[in-house]
Amino acid sequence: MKVIEYLYNSMPYKKTISKKVVLFLMLVFFCYSFSNAQGISAGPNILYLRVLLQQKKSLDAGNQTLEAAYNKLIKSADKSLAFGPVSVIEKKEIPPSGSKHDYMSLAPYHWPDPSKKDGLPYIRKDGETNPEVKLYKDKEYLPLLCDHLVQLSLAHHFSGKDAYAKHAMKLVRVWFLDTATKMNSNMNFGQAIKGVNSGRGAGLIDGRHLIKAIEAISLLSANKAVSKQEQVAIQQWFADFLNWMQTSKIGQEELDAPNNHGAWYDALRLSIALYTNQLPQAKEIVANAQKRLTAQMDPSGRFPLEMARTTSFHYSVFVVDAFLKIAAMSQKVNLDFWGFTDANGNSLPKAVDVLLPFLNMQKPWDGPQIKPFNDQEAIPFLSIAATRFKHRTAEDWLKINTANHADNMYNYLLTLNDF
Secondary structure (H helix, E strand, C coil), X not given: CHHHHHHHHHCCCHHHCCHHHHHHHHHHHHHHHHHHXXXXXXXXXXXXXXXXXXXXXXXXXXXXXXXXXXXXXXXXHHHHCCCCCCCHHHCCCCCCCCCCCCCEEECCCEECCCCCCCCCCCEECCCCCCHHHHHCHHHHHXXXXXXXXXXXXXXXXXXXCHHHHHHHHHHHHHHHHCCCCCCCCCCCEEEECCCCCCCCHHHHHHHHHHHHHHHHHHHHHHCCCCCHHHHHHHHHHHHHHHHHHHHCHHHHHHHCCCCHHHHHHHHHHHHHHHHCCCHHHHHHHHHHHHHXXXXXXXXXXXXXXXXXXXXXXXXXXXXXXXXXXXXXHHHHHCCCCCCCECCCCCEHHHHHHHHHHHHCCCCCCCCCECXXXXXXXXXXXXXXXXXXXXXXXXXXXXXXXXXXXXXXXHHHHHHCCCC
C-alpha cells in the first residue's frame, strides 16, 4: 500500500481523478502483472534455464570439466544430425482405426500362449520382453526421437550453432505437425495384447517420453529457434493430446492406476499443462500427485506394487523418478513437492533416502530382480539427489563414476539435472 500511496501522490493529475479510481487502476495493473508473472517462464520445466545459462557461462570461461562434457555432447548431437526424420506412418501394421497416423505398440511382457495353435490370447511373462515388440516401430521411434531432440536442443544451447536447432525442428515437424506424416494426438492403440484388446490404459506409459520432447522444444523456444506459428501449432497438438488423456476411457484407466503408471500419467499431463499454460490444472495435477505418493508408499518408504515386480529394483527407481520430475515441474506453479510430507510421514526425500544405499551399491538389492539392474538408470536419479537434496553419497557416486559412464554423464555435468 505504501507503494500505491507514493505513486498516487506523485501523479500530476491526482486532483482530477479520485483516489479510489487510481487505486482501482493500479490494482488492475498489479493483477495483470502478477498474472503474467504466474505464466510459464520461457524455457524448459525440468532442465532449469537459469542453470543452463550459468553452465554456458562457465563453459565459455574455460571450465575444463565442462569442456570435456561439452565435447561429448557435440559428438552425440552430431550423430543426432543423422537421425530421421521418423514418422508413425512408417509402420507396416495398420491400427484398428485404419489410420497409420495413430500410434500403435504391443504390450512388452506378453507372449504367444504355447498351448494354443494361434498363440491367442497372449499370456503375461513379467519382466521378459517379447522381441515381437520391435516390429512395431512407433514404440522404437518415439523414445529415440525424444532423446535426439534433447541432445540437439542442448547442443544448440551450448554451441549456438543453428544446424542443431534446424534438424531438431525438422524432426518435430515430421512427427507432430506435417499433415502427411504427423502422429494423431492419441494413444488409443498403445501396448495392445493380442487376442485380448487393441490398446489399453497401460499403453500411455509409452507417452512419458513426450516429456523430453516438451523440454527440448521449450529450450529451443527460449533460444529463439521456434517460430511463433510453429509454437502455437505444437502447443495445440499437445493440448489436444492432454484433452484425449483426460477424457478417453484409456486415459481414465491410467489415471486410476495405483502404481508407476499413475505417477507417470501425472508427470506427463503436468508437463503438457505447463507447456500449454494451463496453470490452474497444473496445480490440481500436483495435488493429485501428492495423494498418489501418500497412497503408493508404505511406512518403510517402499512402493509395494513395484516391489512385487520381477524387476523390482528397476521399477522402484522408475516410480520415484516420475515423482522427482513432478517435483521439479511443481516449482513452475509455486508449489513445493520437494518438501511435501503427508501426515503418515510419506515424502519424496524419504523415498530417495531409502533407495540411495542400493543405487550407491552400499547395499545389495533385497527384492526380486530377474535381470541385472542397469546402473546408468541411476544417473538421473542420483543427479537430483545430489543437486536438490545435497546427498553427499550421491554426489560422490557421480564423481567416482564419471569416467565409467562418460557417455552418459556429460548431460549431468552440463545441466546438473540430467533426465
